[in-house]
Amino acid sequence: MKIERIPNFWDLSWAEIKKDKFAFVSFFMLIAVLIFSFVIPMFIDEGYTTRIILGQLNQSPQQFGRLGTDEGGRDMINMLFLGARNTFTIAFAVTILSLFIGYTIGLFSSYYGSYYDFIAVRVADFFIMVPTLMVIVVLITLSPNYGMWQFIVIMTSFIWTGGLLSIRPRVLQESAKDYVQASKTLGTPNYKIIFKKIFPNILSYMMVGTIISLAGNIGLETALTVIGFGLPIGTPSLGQLISRAMNPVVLANRLWQWVPAAFLVFLMTICIYGVGQAVSRAANPKQRR
């Protein structure tokens, strides 16, 4: 008799993505946008693009060709690619760092329970009560020689608790199951139970959480930069391109300066959520219709 392999989480996710047309299109769009925004900037002269060129200020796409220029005469299409690269780098770095910290602490503290769990939950509760956005803004203003990496560290240190709280109930549930008790009785070391048994079982929830928080972090970078506390001036980002629309003249008459960036952010978020929905159906059979 031939034994068929039981489909794992990745097989299920891929099957769900293939089944859902929207998720399928989103998936490839996402990959295409990511490849474009990381490969094309390699061929762009960043120093030249971010320089002000007086001869070609505020030219529309009809006058200049491509996507026109901004108020400093910079080529908008190059700025868009550079901005997309920086925004996505930040979003990926913040998501991976913060969730890695949150998930790891969550796995251990919830598995060991008792006062480890108590302390972890107290700390996470504390971060919920702190007006995160305000403290992030204060830290950004206070931090010396502020740049992209400082921004990533500051954001990470205030949103890592989300990962912890999101997997805690799952880990508690899983740790109470019989097979974990059996492994413990057999003398399996705790770290082995955590990594070999509990981790694979909650991996699907972690993946869903990662995808959703990636979309959230793109939004957070944009929001912080638009209100003037994001990336330092001179580092192009999607938020910075969108923030031009804060000027009513640009908002009304120079659509080419803010619409492409706004649309790209929207497109990325909707594609991420599209894939996220399919993956969460794979992770949670209850959601399948």
Next chain:
Amino acid sequence: MWKTTFRRIIMLIPQLIGVTLLIFILAEFMPGDAFSGRFVEDPTIGSEREEELRELHGLNDPWHIRYTRWVGDMLSGDFGLSLVHRRPVLEMVAERIGNTLLLSIVSIVIIYSFALPLGIIAGKNWDKPSEKIISFYNFVQMSIPTVVFAIVLQWFFGIILGILPLRGSIDVRVVNGTFFEIWGSRLQHVILPALSISLLSGVSVIRFLSNEINEQRHLDYTVTARAKGLSMDKVYRNHIFRNSMLPIAATSGSLIAGLFSGVLIIENIFTFQGMGQLFFTSVSQRDWPIVNFLVVFYSILTMAGFLISDIMLTIFDPRIRIK
């Protein structure tokens, strides 16, 4: 009930101490204090006198003494002076709080007046076209980042249609006008920011409610109620809605707490003269007394939001009691 409420309030005290300590530590890194730059115009007062004044007012004391003094001052209602404007912090915040309150209240009203009906319709008609449309709307709305949505609203209503003001919280021309003129202008200015906050926050309410109603429809008690001859309308009204509202009530606190941080960003985009705008201008002017006060104030608001939702849960659902 009073006992649980009291216990919850006691549990908030360590959190408050934590928040104030965090802000105090941050304040240590903030450049300047109440005396720096104050005597620049008067050359007869040298830096020795400035140092003397610092000593006199206890700015050189060890940190725990200064911390307890700061907290004590706040408890007795003394929040200090703004470094830039030389006016009491409380007075400056009081000028802005009305606008923020108006914006928050209008947003909350909009959220619940469109999200509850939509959630109920979607939950009742699961898998039918109306639910599909609402889910699709929800999905698109969820995918739009706050700032992008706000800017698109500004562009559409303020520029293409030209019917609503782009920014500010009141028209300068009607500041001395009649009661109706002032309130008309204020409401006109509040619509766009309130819409951008509430449409985005409403997404989670619609989702939660429709999922909950759909789940409750298949539970045993619904089947029993139907079996004993109750019409579906009555089952909805007397059983399902009541139970489905529980999670909505439970999350209302965190929704409102989340609203405050949304308000911060939105106020800044619309230059709406509220506390959020005051916060960001104060940060960029390095006006630390105002910044510190607002951070403490917002933490207390957040805590109050969570406390209220906990209390509401114990009222709605007697099974839940905090031990």
